[in-house]
Amino acid sequence: MKILSITPTYFPEIGGIESFVRELATRISRGGTQVDVAHVSANHAAFSVSEMDGLKVYRVPVTGNRLVGYARGLGRLAAGYDLLHVHDPHLMVLTTNIILQCRNVPAVLSTHGGFHHTRQHEAFKWLHERFLMRRLLRHYRKVLAGSDSDMVYFARYSDNIAKNETGINFGKFQSGRTTGTPDPTRWIYWGRWSRNKRIDAVIDTVALARDNGIAIDLLIAGPDFDKLGESLRARIDALQLGDSVRMHPYIEDAALLQELQQRTVFITGSEYEGFGIGIVEAMAAGKIVVCRDIEPINGFVDKSETGFFLDFDNGPKDLATVREITSLDPARCEAMSSAAQRKAKRYDWESVALRFAEHYAKALSGRDQGGALRAR
Incomplete structure (x- = not known):
């Protein structure tokens, strides 16, 4: 054939x-x-x-x-x-x-x-x-x-x-599992920089956390599909998040897996996903997922078991969820990581x-x- x-x-x-x-x-x-x-x-x-x-x-x-x-x-x-x-x-x-x-x-x-x-x-x-x-x-x-x-x-x-x-290439992303003690304040988004991914809303969430005494370290990595890099950098500067948010407009597989080893949470503000492959890949790497409660990705993410849902409206409900995420102890992080990997394995x-x-x-x-x- x-x-x-x-x-x-x-x-x-x-x-x-x-x-x-x-x-x-x-x-x-x-x-x-x-x-x-x-x-x-x-x-x-x-x-x-x-x-x-x-x-x-x-x-x-x-x-x-x-x-x-x-x-x-x-x-x-x-x-x-x-x-x-x-x-x-x-x-x-x-x-x-x-x-x-x-x-x-x-x-x-x-x-x-x-x-x-x-x-x-x-x-x-x-x-x-x-x-x-x-x-x-x-x-x-x-x-x-x-x-x-x-x-x-x-x-x-x-x-x-x-x-x-x-x-998904389950074995590949297993190489991105967190090494050392999990730190739920270290976040990553990787994937296309396109408008529907709402990376701006992710940046705003980091600002919400900072304004309420929560320090988050966020890496934004991926190809700039919709030419958003300049506007996203301007937003980071306007919110004075230069010490909290780093942008990497392209990242090779080996470098991505190294970064994943240092991160505990994967976050996306995406308003639409046809499948949500990036989320499942993140789960294969053992990341705790933070996303919107929308189909089909809410079929992968089980609240408080493999991840959390945000409305990305900077409201009190989101702030409470961010506090919960960043307060997770190592044992809870590891349990959620294991559950995420089990869920992702179905899509090998x-x-x-x-x-x-x-x-x-x-x-x-x-x-x-x-x-x-x-x-x-």
Whole structure:
């Protein structure tokens, strides 16, 4: 079997989809299946191919932009594969090009949360959902929802859907477990610096703690996806948090794992997660998680057992929770860390990849009787 994973982002870019595609492709290929990656993006100047992690990685340029454009050469590339695994949360440029250029190659879709979580381009999204979603999803032999919330949303537009959650590299993040005595005042956020992650709200929480006599040491690490670095630094300066908050706009895996060993709490102010891979990775590293009480991440975090919930409104309830977190004794920290690791172990790629392989086999055998099959 030859599979081509088609994605809007890939290493050296960093993010949930990039990590998902890279980890899944690597593990499926170990079973004797050929898996290659097509990174389709308007950022590429020309078509190219390289090898990474034992996988061929094709960089396919898009004429236009990341939502609407033509991916020249994608059809010729896809013609050499038995199955396409498409990672297209927007259901726009990738799916459109696949329908135009790759109609005869069977395909499955991973949803990655869709694009309904923000109000940007709200009118356009309404038109897209109303007139295009069903037609576009009908092409796929299976729609693989990454979470319960994705199942609920995409089931409105397709009756050919199954939940298949993402995985994490559990062994890798085990290397980030805290060394020495846990310190619940040492926090970390790592992940994309994007608007929906509400890193500004995390910074405000550190200010709330400082103003009430609680000293927190916070590291903010990750790629500056939405060009927020300057505004976040300005906020830190305005709040006089230079001694409490450090920013690291990019961090290599080895350095990240070293930092994780010195941190006890992972915090995110995210207002939306398609799955919450960063949270599960943090739990695999034994971190106590602090986040909003929202789906699907409240399915991973058990209050006072593996983490805590904040409203990020700087109110008295949040202050009380911050006091509780920073007052945890070492024994309680270690117990919560162990519980977090047990929860994260369920999402180890070693088992998750097998479930994806089953969907691949069904899609090729015709057992997933989706709209694409009925249309042929």
